[in-house]
Amino acid sequence: MNHEGVESLKIRIIGAGIGGLTTALSLAQSGFQHIQVFEMAADLGFVGAGIQLAPNIARVLDRLGVWKEIAEEAVACRDTSI
Numbered sequence: 001m002n003h004e005g006v007e008s009l010k011i012r013i014i015g016a017g018i019g020g021l022t023t024a025l026s027l028a029q030s031g032f033q034h035i036q037v038f039e040m041a042a043d044l045g046f047v048g049a050g051i052q053l054a055p056n057i058a059r060v061l062d063r064l065g066v067w068k069e070i071a072e073e074a075v076a077c078r079d080t081s082i
């Protein structure tokens with residue numbers, strides 16, 4: 001299949017959750033130039049909750065080049081119980 005010129009495709013992503021933003025960043029890093037992210041929430045602020053990041057997502061975020069900034073804010077979780 002010929003992918004020539006595919007980077008000029010117009011891409012629209014619905015939702016600026018971690019899925020939408022990761023998709024947008026991955027596509028931008030792959031050379032796609034026209035990416036729009038639509039989000040219905042008026043504000044993407046802090047909600048005062050923690051979020052647990054498993055090793056698999058940490059590896060993906062590291063490959064995308066954004067892990068260092070996250071790690072600076074993170075606390076290493078040494079024990080869990082459910």
Ligand SMILES: Cc1cc2nc3c(=O)[nH]c(=O)nc-3n(C[C@H](O)[C@H](O)[C@H](O)COP(=O)(O)OP(=O)(O)OC[C@H]3O[C@@H](n4cnc5c(N)ncnc54)[C@H](O)[C@@H]3O)c2cc1C
Nearest residue numbers: 014015016017018019020038039040041050051052053054
């Ligand atoms: C209470 C709670 C705690 C959690 N804790 C963790 C945790 O510690 N660690 C972890 O890994 N996961 C956790 N999760 C799960 C994690 O939040 C989800 O797996 C993740 O957010 C899914 O990402 P997503 O991008 O698919 O969807 P979402 O984060 O739901 O993002 C979807 C976005 O799309 C927007 N949207 C929807 N419809 C439209 C539309 N028509 N037009 C425009 N925008 C639209 C929404 O406003 C939203 O911002 C938790 C979930 C909950 C509910």
